Amino acid sequence: xxxxxxxxxxxxxxxxxxxxxxxxxxxxxxxxxxxxxxxxxxxxxxxxxxxxxxxxxxxxxxxxxxxxxxxxxxxxxxxxxxxxxxxxxxxxxxxxxxxxxxxxxxxxxxxxxxxxxxxxxxxxxxxxxxxxxxxxxxxxxxxxxxxxxxxxxxxxxxxxxxxxxxxxxxxxxxxxxxxxxxxxxxxxxxxxxxxxxxxxxxxxxxxxxxxxxxxxxxxxxxxxxxxxxxxxxxxxxxxxxxxxxxxxxxxxxxxxxxxxxxxxxxxxxxxxxxxxxxxxxxxxxxxxxxx
Ligand SMILES: Nc1nc2c(ncn2[C@@H]2O[C@H](COP(=O)(O)OP(=O)(O)OP(=O)(O)O)[C@@H](O)[C@H]2O)c(=O)[nH]1
Ligand SMILES: [Mg+2]
Numbered sequence: 001x002x003x004x005x006x007x008x009x010x011x012x013x014x015x016x017x018x019x020x021x022x023x024x025x026x027x028x029x030x031x032x033x034x035x036x037x038x039x040x041x042x043x044x045x046x047x048x049x050x051x052x053x054x055x056x057x058x059x060x061x062x063x064x065x066x067x068x069x070x071x072x073x074x075x076x077x078x079x080x081x082x083x084x085x086x087x088x089x090x091x092x093x094x095x096x097x098x099x100x101x102x103x104x105x106x107x108x109x110x111x112x113x114x115x116x117x118x119x120x121x122x123x124x125x126x127x128x129x130x131x132x133x134x135x136x137x138x139x140x141x142x143x144x145x146x147x148x149x150x151x152x153x154x155x156x157x158x159x160x161x162x163x164x165x166x167x168x169x170x171x172x173x174x175x176x177x178x179x180x181x182x183x184x185x186x187x188x189x190x191x192x193x194x195x196x197x198x199x200x201x202x203x204x205x206x207x208x209x210x211x212x213x214x215x216x217x218x219x220x221x222x223x224x225x226x227x228x229x230x231x232x233x234x235x236x237x238x239x240x241x242x243x244x245x246x247x248x249x250x251x252x253x254x255x256x257x258x259x260x261x262x263x264x265x266x267x268x269x270x271x272x273x274x275x276x277x278x279x280x281x282x283x284x285x286x287x288x289x290x291x
Contacts, residue, residue, distance in 0.1 A: 041151030
């Protein structure tokens with residue numbers, strides 16, 4: 001156990017180095033020995049039950065002797081997870097379970113909602129000995145779509161009382177799901193809601209069958225079904241095909257970040273304020289000095 005905690009300590013340190021771009025972070029990333037550990041992403045509206053679902057499936061996976069790393073991205077309270085896990089005795093046991101490692105990250109106002117270093121941090125975790133890495137994202141706007149470029153299986157969590165369906169279906173969130181969960185199935189309307197999603201998928205002609213799982217996370221209902229559906233998806237052709245697409249998405253993001261690295265956004269703003277006053281200002285020729 002002592003060596004395990006030493007390992008976690010090393011991992012925590014490595015994540016901090018990468019998260020804060022401390023000296024050595026580039027060498028650390030460039031020498032990562034990546035394992036093929038799948039990343040499972042949970043997204044959905046605030047309060048849909050994402051954390052409760054993660055708790056529920058952790059119970060099952062830990063019983064299967066799996067090692068799990070959790071990354072919780074939370075803009076408001078970075079300790080939300082710990083307190084949730086600590087809420088109940090059984091979950092408190094998890095919290096001290098040596099097979100479970102939890103890391104909270106602040107979003108730091110990154111536009112998409114995910115922490116700016118999430119790709120790198122997830123990969124640092126993938127260089128350690130986990131069977132699954134679970135990422136819970138704050139369910140606002142762009143972050144849902146961002147998680148699709150990170151997770152090997154993206155789970156969209158909905159609730160029967162989820163409000164404006166039309167809005168949701170327009171937002172692009174439905175398309176990124178590899179799996180739907182209708183949580184809070186103890187509330188009325190879960191079956192009708194599942195039918196609606198099925199119709200939507202049919203209309204969209206989504207290439208492969210997307211499972212819809214009903215759960216009551218707070219009562220441990222549907223956990224086995226969910227774990228089974230996740231494992232089924234991860235073994236599917238769709239998931240295997242997704243792997244190179246994920247690497248491609250990652251490459252694009254990393255290249256973008258590198259290219260923007262030397263650009264001081266504040267200075268750019270100041271430069272624009274001056275330059276735009278000239279009648280001859282043209283944005284296309286203006287940017288040439290930045291690229
Ligand atoms: N009735 C009912 N309540 C649930 C269920 N699952 C979660 N809840 C409750 O819903 C609330 C939000 O649950 P969380 O798991 O924190 O939801 P979340 O999506 O992680 O929330 P954020 O991270 O804040 O976006 C809590 O009070 C849970 O107890 C469920 O299946 N049924
Ligand atoms: Mg949560």
